[in-house]
Amino acid sequence: xxxxxxxxxxxxxxxxxxxxxxxxxxxxxxxxxxxxxxxxxxxxxxxxxxxxxxxxxxxxxxxxxxxxxxxxxxxxxxxxxxxxxxxxxxxxxxxxxxxxxxxxxxxxxxxxxxxxxxxxxxxxxxxxxxxxxxxxxxxxxxxxxxxxxxxxxxxxxxxxxxxxxxxxxxxxxxxxxxxxxxxxxxxxxxxxxxxxxxxxxxxxxxxxxxxxxxxxxxxxxxxxxxxxxxxxxxxxxxxxxxxxxxxxxxxxxxxxxxxxxxxxxxxxxxxxxxxxxx
Amino acid sequence: xxxxxxxxxxxxxxxxxxxxxxxxxxxxxxxxxxxxxxxxxxxxxxxxxxxxxxxxxxxxxxxxxxxxxxxxxxxxxxxxxxxxxxxxxxxxxxxxxxxxxxxxxxxxxxxxxxxxxxxxxxxxxxxxxxxxxxxxxxxxxxxxxxxxxxxxxxxxxxxxxxxxxxxxxxxxxxxxxxxxxxxxxxxxxxxxxxxxxxxxxxxxxxxxxxxxxxxxxxxxxxxxxxxxxxxxxxxxxxxxxxxxxxxxxxxxxxxxxxxxxxxxxxxxxxxxxxxxxxxxxxxxx
Numbered sequence: 058x059x060x061x062x063x064x065x066x067x068x069x070x071x072x073x074x075x076x077x078x079x080x081x082x083x084x085x086x087x088x089x090x091x092x093x094x095x096x097x098x099x100x101x102x103x104x105x106x107x108x109x110x111x112x113x114x115x116x117x118x119x120x121x122x123x124x125x126x127x128x129x130x131x132x133x134x135x136x137x138x139x140x141x142x143x144x145x146x147x148x149x150x151x152x153x154x155x156x157x158x159x160x161x162x163x164x165x166x167x168x169x170x171x172x173x174x175x176x177x178x179x180x181x182x183x184x185x186x187x188x189x190x191x192x193x194x195x196x197x198x199x200x201x202x203x204x205x206x207x208x209x210x211x212x213x214x215x216x217x218x219x220x221x222x223x224x225x226x227x228x229x230x231x232x233x234x235x236x237x238x239x240x241x242x243x244x245x246x247x248x249x250x251x252x253x254x255x256x257x258x259x260x261x262x263x264x265x266x267x268x269x270x271x272x273x274x275x276x277x278x279x280x281x282x283x284x285x286x287x288x289x290x291x292x293x294x295x296x297x298x299x300x301x302x303x304x305x306x307x308x309x310x311x312x313x314x315x316x317x318x319x320x321x322x323x324x325x326x327x328x329x330x331x332x333x334x335x
Numbered sequence: 336x337x338x339x340x341x342x343x344x345x346x347x348x349x350x351x352x353x354x355x356x357x358x359x360x361x362x363x364x365x366x367x368x369x370x371x372x373x374x375x376x377x378x379x380x381x382x383x384x385x386x387x388x389x390x391x392x393x394x395x396x397x398x399x400x401x402x403x404x405x406x407x408x409x410x411x412x413x414x415x416x417x418x419x420x421x422x423x424x425x426x427x428x429x430x431x432x433x434x435x436x437x438x439x440x441x442x443x444x445x446x447x448x449x450x451x452x453x454x455x456x457x458x459x460x461x462x463x464x465x466x467x468x469x470x471x472x473x474x475x476x477x478x479x480x481x482x483x484x485x486x487x488x489x490x491x492x493x494x495x496x497x498x499x500x501x502x503x504x505x506x507x508x509x510x511x512x513x514x515x516x517x518x519x520x521x522x523x524x525x526x527x528x529x530x531x532x533x534x535x536x537x538x539x540x541x542x543x544x545x546x547x548x549x550x551x552x553x554x555x556x557x558x559x560x561x562x563x564x565x566x567x568x569x570x571x572x573x574x575x576x577x578x579x580x581x582x583x584x585x586x587x588x589x590x591x592x593x594x595x596x597x598x599x600x601x602x603x604x605x606x607x608x609x610x611x612x613x614x615x616x617x618x619x620x
Contacts, residue, residue, distance in 0.1 A: 060422045060514050060532070062524050069419040076416055080438045080496060083449030086459055090452065098452045100462035144342035153339075162346045168597050169350060170553020172570045173590045176577040177353025180587075183367055184356060200349040203342060261442040263556060268577065278444050285448045285560065295452070298445045305441045313433055 084302055090292070091299040097288065098295060109296035116293060119280055123297070126277035129191060130259040133198045137255035138248055140199065141206025146236075148207070149214045167204045171264035174201065179268050189269045194276060197265035202255035209254065213247035214240075246319035253312050257305065354594060360587035367583045379588045391572050391589060398552075398569035399596070401483065405490045406547040410540055412491065413498035417539070420499070421506035432503065439496045447560045450489045454480040454561060481563030489557045490547075498543035505539030506532070541607040548600055553593050569593065 061069065090098040094106035113119055144163050147153065166174070178197055182189060217240065225235035241248075263278040270276050275283075281298070284290035359365045363376035383389055416435065424431045438446070453459045456475035464470040478484050509532060517527040555570030562568075573593060576586025 060511070060524070060527075061418075065524065066423055069415055069423050072415045073419045073423075076412070076495070077435065079492070080435065083446050083453060083492070084438060084441065086453055087445065087449045097457060098455075098459070099457045100459060100466050140342045140345060143338045147339040147342070159339075159343050162343045162351070165346060166350055168549050168601060169354070170550075170570065170593050170597065172553045172555055172573050173357070173593050174350060174353065176573060176583075176586060176590055177357050178349070179577060180356045180360060180367070180583065181353045184365070196349050200346060203346065207342075257440060261444065263444050278442070281442075281444055281448070282559075285451065291452075294448065298442070298448065302441045302445060306437055309433070309437045309440045 084306075087295050087302060088299045091296040093292075096292065098291065109292040110300075113293040113297045116290075118275075119277075119284070119293065119297060122275050122277045122280040125191065125274060126260050129195050129198065129276065130256045133195060133202060133259035134252040134256040136195070136199045137202035137206045138210075138251040140203050141210050141251050142241075142244070142248070144203065144207045145210040145214050148211055163207050164204050166201045171201065171262070175265045175268040178265070182269075189271050191270060191274060191276075193269040194266050195259075197269060198255075198259040198262055201262070201265070202258045205254045205258065206251040209251045210244065210247045213244055217243055243323075246316060246323070249319075250312065250316065253308065257308075354591075357587040357590050357594075360584050361591050363584060367581075379585050383585075383588050383592070391569075394567065394572055395569050395589075395592065401487060401490075401568065402548060402551045402554075405487050405494070405551055406544050408487070408491050409494045409498045409547045410502075410544050412495045413543060414502055414536075414540070416495070417499045417502035417506055417536075420503045421509075428507075432500075435496045435499065439493075443493060444556060446493065447489055447557050450485070450492065451480070451560050454485050454488075456480065480561055481566070483562075483566045485561040486558050486566045486568070489561055490551055490554065493557075494547040494551070498547055501542035501546065502536060502539040505536045509535050538607060541604060545600065545604040545607055548604070549597055552597055552600070 086098075089102065091109060092105055092107065093102050094108065095103035144159075147159065148156070148163075153159065174197060178193060179189070182193060187193075221243070222235045222239045225239045226232070230238070261278060262276075263282060266276040266279050267282070270279055281294055284294045356365065360367075361379060363379065364373055366373050383391055386392070420428050420432055420435075451458070455461070456479075458480070460479060461470070461475040464476075465472045470476070513531055513535075514527055517531045522530065553570045553573075554568055555574050558567045558571050562571075569589065570593070573586055573589045576582050576589065
């Protein structure tokens, strides 16, 4: 017997359709008003125009903030992934002293509210006599990205056959060499996901950046927030926002396609006959 | 050795030390106001916890209620979605899941701004009603924005797809033979759902509930953009004490309270999440 009857199917499918509409409606609204010539995002739609895009791209506050956020996000992607690999390698060990402590520390950023982390870092910097800076924003972004990075890399690391890197060691490779040339390439898909997740977290992060970015050099979400409160700047925000949304949706799809391709390749490899055969 | 210690040390310095400092601030052992005498004091704590009619304590309880209502609503909204994915969507369910999850991976701030555009007094909904002649021009629906409704709606919107994920995973792994067995034993579809499928999916439901509960506990962005003076959450109070109306010592009391609440939630529901790492512990032991 099927778990769902005909009526159930109809109801569930209708609900699903409505929910998808609900989920995409705000995104569609942004895209529609990005091309609306009117000064306020309100109905009726005036006429088609790309003027908000040109005014957004000539607004240096906005474009320099975008560039700033992009750079921080890239560095964050690398830094969080590096720390994530270190943590994952540590946690993958069979024997690990204080495992519970390490697991708790690594997962802690998942549960501490960002607002608490933000004000805590403000206090820390104040006690150390250090001014707020983009480096501090980056430091905060790395710590909130770390658990995601570990949660992506660790399961992949666990599925690797230990005999592969043991073979490299038997053939005379040092631990570091075996890790670099054998384990790391096999981890590549997970490292790629980790980078993308950390990039996205940093690029969109508002709470920490709003406290730690110096007034003269705000990140993109900080500018987004302050501009959205200024009616004259809202259409620009909407225009830039719709571009960012299209790019992130494209990134999600690409990442998923790449992940599936990588999984298929690894599956094919693992089904290949062992090297010793024949 | 370096590999083993670095990530943990990093979290200690950037996350744990700041929380300890907040603790010291909350008891008056440190202060940011130059020239002020510092000494151990519980006055800020007792004012918050026991002061008659303390507004922040009131806001704290309101926030908890909003958080729990939103989490419950998100679970109710996500369950049929997860059920659809697991039992109706068929072979391409992972692609359909991606379709549902994709908006979750776009900027949260942008989505809140989009809701502001939709709910505003001259926004999409109100102006559409005016255009259709359903409401007198210029008369906006008062509760649509800057209300508890708008804050709750935006939080519900933000979390519904994510909550569907753990429920879907559990439902997708339900052994279909159990459903057949239930049918063979004479149960109808609805009774099978109530007595077999639903109980088996409860761990996913609990995980989904916690997935919303914990991050929304410290929420302050949605109230800033679509909330009014009466619908600010506890996270907004923390933010205010460190920005517009600075009092770091009092703000630290509130910030530490947030941490405490999250830890209590974790103690209550923690076993439903983070299975990956804890299970691994068992295997390694």
